[in-house]
Amino acid sequence: xxxxxxxxxxxxxxxxxxxxxxxxxxxxxxxxxxxxxxxxxxxxxxxxxxxxxxxxxxxxxxxxxxxxxxxxxxxxxxxxxxxxxxxxxxxxxxxxxxxxxxxxxxxxxxxxxxxxxxxx
Amino acid sequence: xxxxxxxxxxxxxxxxxxxxxxxxxxxxxxxxxxxxxxxxxxxxxxxxxxxxxxxxxxxxxxxxxxxxxxxxxxxxxxxxxxxxxxxxxxxxxxxxxxxxxxxxxxxxxx
Numbered sequence: 001x002x003x004x005x006x007x008x009x010x011x012x013x014x015x016x017x018x019x020x021x022x023x024x025x026x027x028x029x030x031x032x033x034x035x036x037x038x039x040x041x042x043x044x045x046x047x048x049x050x051x052x053x054x055x056x057x058x059x060x061x062x063x064x065x066x067x068x069x070x071x072x073x074x075x076x077x078x079x080x081x082x083x084x085x086x087x088x089x090x091x092x093x094x095x096x097x098x099x100x101x102x103x104x105x106x107x108x109x110x111x112x113x114x115x116x117x118x119x120x
Numbered sequence: 121x122x123x124x125x126x127x128x129x130x131x132x133x134x135x136x137x138x139x140x141x142x143x144x145x146x147x148x149x150x151x152x153x154x155x156x157x158x159x160x161x162x163x164x165x166x167x168x169x170x171x172x173x174x175x176x177x178x179x180x181x182x183x184x185x186x187x188x189x190x191x192x193x194x195x196x197x198x199x200x201x202x203x204x205x206x207x208x209x210x211x212x213x214x215x216x217x218x219x220x221x222x223x224x225x226x227x228x229x230x
Contacts, residue, residue: 046221047221110165
C-alpha cells in the first residue's frame with residue numbers, strides 16, 4: 001500500500017522559506033510515476049504547486065514558479081518542497097501526492113497534509 | 121491559469137441523482153482527455169474517484185460516473201447516500217503536465 005507522509009515546520013516567518021518533506025512508503029520513487037505538491041488554504045480550494053519524477057524533471061505552476069523548488073532524494077525515498085519569500089497568503093495545508101500511471105494530471109495517492117502558518 | 125468553474129453547492133435527497141458541472145475553456149477541459157474528480161471530507165485529504173474523464177479507480181462505487189461535453193465536464197452521483205456528503209473537486213490538464221483544479225462543490229444530502 002502506497003503511503004505518503006508530509007513533515008516540516010508548522011510555522012514560518014514572513015519572507016522566509018517554507019520547507020517540507022514527503023516520505024513515501026510502500027513504493028520506490030525510482031520505480032516511476034511523477035510526484036506532486038498541492039496546497040489548500042483553509043476553507044478554500046486546491047492549488048497545484050508542481051510535480052517531479054525520479055530523474056528530477058520538474059514542472060511548476062507558472063504563478064508560483066519563481067518561488068518554488070521541488071526535489072527528490074531517492075536514497076531516502078523522499079520528495080521535498082521549498083517555497084521562498086512566504087507571505088500570509090501562503091498559509092495552507094500542503095499535500096504531497098503521487099500522479100497516476102502514465103499521467104501528469106491525476107493524483108491517485110495523497111498524504112494526510114501538513115498545515116503551514118505564516119506569522120512573525 | 122484560472123481555476124475551473126464549479127457550482128458552490130448542490131443538494132439532493134437520499135436515492136436521488138446529483139450532477140456537478142466543471143466548466144473550463146478549450147485550452148483545458150475542452151482539449152483534455154484527462155479530467156479527474158476528487159472527494160474530500162472535512163479534515164481529510166482528497167480521494168480520487170474519477171480519472172481520464174470516465175474511469176473509476178478500484179474500490180470506487182459505480183454510482184459515481186464522469187462525462188464531458190465541450191468545455192464542461194460533469195460528475196454524477198446516482199443513488200445518493202448520506203456518506204456522499206463531501207466537497208468534490210474537478211481537475212483538468214491545462215497544457216502539458218499542468219493540472220488545474222476547480223473551486224469545489226459541496227454536496228449536501230438532505
